[in-house]
Amino acid sequence: MFKKGAKLYSYEVVREAGKDVLYVNFLGAPFVPSIADSASVMARTIDMLIEAPNVSRIVFVQQRNYCYDLHQVSLLSEIAQLYVYLIRQEKVLEAKKLATGKCTKYLPQRYDTMRYLVLVLLKQDPIGCYVEAKRILREEKIFARKLPENEKACENAYIRLLEKIVSLLEATKLIKKVKNKLEGYRLGSRELYSEIFRPEILPNFTFTSQKQKNLLILKE
Known part of the structure; x- marks a missing residue:
């Protein structure tokens, strides 16, 4: 061979x-x-x-x-197709996609988060990527409630991006197979x-x- x-x-x-x-x-x-x-x-x-x-x-x-x-x-x-879509079509690692206006101060943290989710977890552990993306989404929604009005619009744009990633993962056959088995799931398992x-x-x-x-x- x-x-x-x-x-x-x-x-x-x-x-x-x-x-x-x-x-x-x-x-x-x-x-x-x-x-x-x-x-x-x-x-x-x-x-x-x-x-x-x-x-x-x-x-x-x-x-x-x-x-x-x-x-x-x-x-x-x-999962491979989803990776290509997020990088090439959604351009999830571009600064303007992650933080604009008053939210640019959050760019380094968001960039690190997105790199971890898409470049690392999505390929090594898609189930873990789904679980982590949902957790991060919950935390961002809580964080958004505490922000001043002039930061909420750009924060909501980031939340919509996270929601899209979670939704796209949920639509995959792999996540559909395990979605009802995630209670007690530990990242890395x-x-x-x-x-x-x-x-x-x-x-x-x-x-x-x-x-x-x-x-x-x-x-x-």
Whole structure:
């Protein structure tokens, strides 16, 4: 599958039976790759889906192949599309979107918050992103009540942006699956993902064949 010397985490998209399959090289990784267990693996996968949006199946290649089917891939593809929309269409990291007029003094804090939500949490932990966005929205609404009249208009614009992000997340298939299971949820928990992302584990015949060849050479 991968050429000799292929870098760890490199990937190839292969056309199979009329479908695009994303093969990711985890040979040599010091861990078993898992979308459910690892925030970094989930984020890498979403980055790949941003670059290759038409993928129907994902295969993590290691001593075994970890295969994610169309349904599981579609859940992450939707998150990848949302990321692209928020960055490129909504431009959520632009200053004029976060704070204008009397609210410019809040820009650094809002910029850090939005970077955390969209650049980090959305890709590493979309469920956590949803929970955090809702929490931040509640806090901003409380904060808005205490503001002087000349700051309320720009504060309300920021609140509407947060409301849109929460609404867009709620519309995703992933959040719909877990929305009624979030009572007692702790940020960073991967338990809900383990119920959703369950790869089919298959032998890696290329790896097995190479291993057998190496054993024969040693015997000789």
